Amino acid sequence: MVKLETKIGRLKLKNPVMAASGTFGTEYGELVDINSLGAYIAKTITLNARIGNPPPRVCETPSGMLNSIGLENGGLDDFIKNKIPGLKRLKIPLVASIAGDDAAEFKELARTLSKVKKIAALEVNLSCPNVKHGNRGFLIAQDADATYEIVEAIRKVTALTVIAKLSPNVTDIRNIAKAAEKAGADAISLINTIVGMAVDIDTKRPVLGNITGGLSGPAIKPIALRMVREAYNSTKMPVIGIGGIMDYKDAVEFMLCGASAVQVGTANFVNPAASIGIVEGIASYMVKNRIKEIKDLVGALKA
Ligand SMILES: Cc1cc2nc3c(=O)[nH]c(=O)nc-3n(C[C@H](O)[C@H](O)[C@H](O)COP(=O)(O)O)c2cc1C
Numbered sequence: 028m029v030k031l032e033t034k035i036g037r038l039k040l041k042n043p044v045m046a047a048s049g050t051f052g053t054e055y056g057e058l059v060d061i062n063s064l065g066a067y068i069a070k071t072i073t074l075n076a077r078i079g080n081p082p083p084r085v086c087e088t089p090s091g092m093l094n095s096i097g098l099e100n101g102g103l104d105d106f107i108k109n110k111i112p113g114l115k116r117l118k119i120p121l122v123a124s125i126a127g128d129d130a131a132e133f134k135e136l137a138r139t140l141s142k143v144k145k146i147a148a149l150e151v152n153l154s155c156p157n158v159k160h161g162n163r164g165f166l167i168a169q170d171a172d173a174t175y176e177i178v179e180a181i182r183k184v185t186a187l188t189v190i191a192k193l194s195p196n197v198t199d200i201r202n203i204a205k206a207a208e209k210a211g212a213d214a215i216s217l218i219n220t221i222v223g224m225a226v227d228i229d230t231k232r233p234v235l236g237n238i239t240g241g242l243s244g245p246a247i248k249p250i251a252l253r254m255v256r257e258a259y260n261s262t263k264m265p266v267i268g269i270g271g272i273m274d275y276k277d278a279v280e281f282m283l284c285g286a287s288a289v290q291v292g293t294a295n296f297v298n299p300a301a302s303i304g305i306v307e308g309i310a311s312y313m314v315k316n317r318i319k320e321i322k323d324l325v326g327a328l329k330a
Pocket residue numbers: 047048049050070071092094096098124152155192218219220243244245247269270271272290291292293294
């Protein structure tokens with residue numbers, strides 16, 4: 028028997044696989060057993076409702092997809108009133124994902140959500156490339172000082188496990204990861220999408236209504252692996268690996284590079300059961316390779 032349990036801060040997961048924020052609505056529960064996953068991460072919410080970006084908001088690219096949803100959501104009150112009752116039925120830990128324009132907004136979200144019993148952790152989305160976070164036009168996770176300021180503000184108002192979600196759109200991920208750690212994050216998750224664009228040569232227009240969008244899927248995996256390894260080697264926090272994970276082999280690659288857990292995004296649009304197949308695949312890989320526990324796999328890259 029292999030042990031699939033893993034720990035992210037005080038958050039105990041029965042296995043290391045989660046679906047990434049914004050890619051796996053609870054409606055997937057009609058197709059697959061969500062409770063087979065390690066935890067459920069809700070779509071990012073903001074303090075006030077957001078209508079998102081103009082259409083088209085999604086397009087396919089070679090080995091990936093571009094999205095410019097722009098954090099469409101009903102806001103904090105709607106989440107508590109209309110989403111939490113359904114999410115309470117889940118038998119796995121619930122991670123709420125939050126984004127704000129400034130420290131005050133993040134604080135209010137964190138303080139309020141900390142009072143909701145079902146929520147076990149907060150993933151702090153510092154890295155959505157499709158919205159302006161109010162950091163002088165930059166993403167919060169593109170600036171070590173801004174990352175520190177926001178994570179510290181959240182840390183002060185919550186005892187929940189805090190996971191800072193970082194951006195690949197940076198020169199040096201290590202500085203940002205260290206800032207999140209110093210400010211009190213329990214863990215980091217990376218990567219969010221990479222800013223890109225697509226062009227229609229007939230109309231001579233950008234394909235996306237927002238002009239740019241976030242690239243996800245297999246195309247970004249090599250970049251994500253490199254960044255997970257850099258973050259793992261430069262901090263002591265657990266790292267959650269994200270980016271182009273389509274099957275269990277991809278997930279194992281991330282764990283060898285230092286990920287204590289993984290999140291699956293774009294693969295859910297191809298196959299709603301992808302994440303569950305990845306749980307089973309990791310278990311078989313461990314049996315075959317005589318690996319007893321997840322921690323024996325984490326960072327075991329021979330390099
Ligand atoms: C359609 C779509 C919506 C997304 N919405 C969110 C979101 O609300 N919050 C967030 O933190 N990340 C969001 N993401 C980013 C994913 O969680 C993930 O970080 C990214 O897609 C990379 O993983 P992947 O290559 O497995 O898709 C979204 C991605 C996609 C494709």
